[in-house]
Amino acid sequence: MQNVTSVEMENGKEILRLMRTDHPKQALDFSLMSGAAIEVHDLVKTYQKRHHKPVKAVRGLSFTVRRGEIFGLLGPNGAGKTTTIKILTTLLAPTSGSARVFGQDVVADPLGVRKNICVVIQENAIELYLSVCNNLRTFGRFHGLTGRQIDGQIDRVSDLFGLREYLNEKGMDLSGGLKRRVQVAKTFMVEKPIVFLDEATTGMDAFNKRRTIDAIKEESRKGRTIVLTTHVLDEAEELCDSVAIMNHGRIIARGSVEDVKSMSLRLLYLTLSLAAVSDDLLRAIHIRNPIAVDIKDTTIEVTVREATEALDVLAAVRQTGLLRHFEITSASLEDVFLQLVDTKESAS
Numbered sequence: 366m367q368n369v370t371s372v373e374m375e376n377g378k379e380i381l382r383l384m385r386t387d388h389p390k391q392a393l394d395f396s397l398m399s400g401a402a403i404e405v406h407d408l409v410k411t412y413q414k415r416h417h418k419p420v421k422a423v424r425g426l427s428f429t430v431r432r433g434e435i436f437g438l439l440g441p442n443g444a445g446k447t448t449t450i451k452i453l454t455t456l457l458a459p460t461s462g463s464a465r466v467f468g469q470d471v472v473a474d475p476l477g478v479r480k481n482i483c484v485v486i487q488e489n490a491i492e493l494y495l496s497v498c499n500n501l502r503t504f505g506r507f508h509g510l511t512g513r514q515i516d517g518q519i520d521r522v523s524d525l526f527g528l529r530e531y532l533n534e535k536g537m538d539l540s541g542g543l544k545r546r547v548q549v550a551k552t553f554m555v556e557k558p559i560v561f562l563d564e565a566t567t568g569m570d571a572f573n574k575r576r577t578i579d580a581i582k583e584e585s586r587k588g589r590t591i592v593l594t595t596h597v598l599d600e601a602e603e604l605c606d607s608v609a610i611m612n613h614g615r616i617i618a619r620g621s622v623e624d625v626k627s628m629s630l631r632l633l634y635l636t637l638s639l640a641a642v643s644d645d646l647l648r649a650i651h652i653r654n655p656i657a658v659d660i661k662d663t664t665i666e667v668t669v670r671e672a673t674e675a676l677d678v679l680a681a682v683r684q685t686g687l688l689r690h691f692e693i694t695s696a697s698l699e700d701v702f703l704q705l706v707d708t709k710e711s712a713s
């Protein structure tokens with residue numbers, strides 16, 4: 366949750382925006398190119414296997430990703446995120462609809478698309494018999510870098526992702542989280558304008574994750590477009606300029622993190638620390654029809670939909686003379702996500 370004080374509550378949306386530490390993007394070489402980075406129109410993917418019922422993994426997706434932004438595709442297991450990433454990276458053909466990556470059509474010109482992209486797929490893919498250094502080297506060579514460019518990039522990404530001390534370790538000797546970090550680092554060896562990261566931080570501990578998130582942020586400041594999927598919503602909240610929430614193959618919410626948060630029920634949590642809990646006080650709260658009231662000893666958390674409702678409850682509680690301290694917090698992306706997925710699930 367993000368803290369919002371009562372003063373900020375009057376214009377919570379703007380203040381939340383100010384609280385985010387957005388760094389200006391510099392040297393927008395890639396993003397100076399015109400047009401959208403990704404344009405997806407009515408994309409459908411149905412997996413058809415013999416003797417199996419068809420699986421409608423993606424059911425008519427349309428969205429645009431601007432150049433230079435970090436775009437997050439969020440959603441529960443099976444929502445269709447990996448399928449979408451696979452189509453956009455030409456690993457999988459769509460059943461219908463169209464997708465263009467930097468202006469190139471994924472079906473008509475897969476090679477044109479591949480020239481501009483790098484991808485970390487959900488499954489781990491590093492060479493277990495090669496050292497970290499040789500993993501990076503092989504990747505650079507595969508992408509046509511010269512020996513000098515490879516040395517320079519190994520230097521750069523080892524510093525950026527904190528891999529210097531592991532350069533001589535074999536892939537098979539690395540922990541799962543570190544393998545993943547090498548895999549993500551690999552994609553940044555090559556200066557492609559767009560990078561796809563499918564669950565990049567899966568299996569990473571907090572330290573590993575921090576390092577990786579900071580490195581991704583750093584890379585995005587160069588103007589690279591980054592498309593990522595994640596289950597970790599505070600990660601999306603920290604990293605993404607905009608997000609789309611998918612469920613059952615469809616987008617159920619789309620916009621900046623703040624837009625998505627405010628388009629759903631705009632929940633506010635009022636935490637009241639009290640000298641005591643009296644019947645009068647509870648009556649004063651309940652009469653205002655809050656969404657939820659959660660009592661723990663002398664602390665009550667009241668969930669409301671509107672800032673005015675929160676202020677109303679607060680005023681009533683103050684009148685009882687039992688209020689010691691209060692705090693108002695707004696819904697996190699995670700709260701909104703769970704709520705959206707829940708509501709739309711029962712609707713579909």
Ligand SMILES: Nc1ncnc2c1ncn2[C@@H]1O[C@H](COP(=O)(O)OP(=O)(O)OP(=O)(O)O)[C@@H](O)[C@H]1O
Nearest residue numbers: 412420421422440441442443444445446447448449
């Ligand atoms: N090769 C396949 N053949 C048949 N069905 C598939 C195949 N790959 C995925 N699916 C199905 O398509 C749906 C979407 O899967 P997808 O992997 O795109 O979801 P996801 O959002 O990436 O999930 P997760 O969060 O678990 O990675 C699921 O129902 C999945 O079982």
Ligand SMILES: [Mg+2]
Nearest residue numbers: 446447448487
């Ligand atoms: Mg997936």
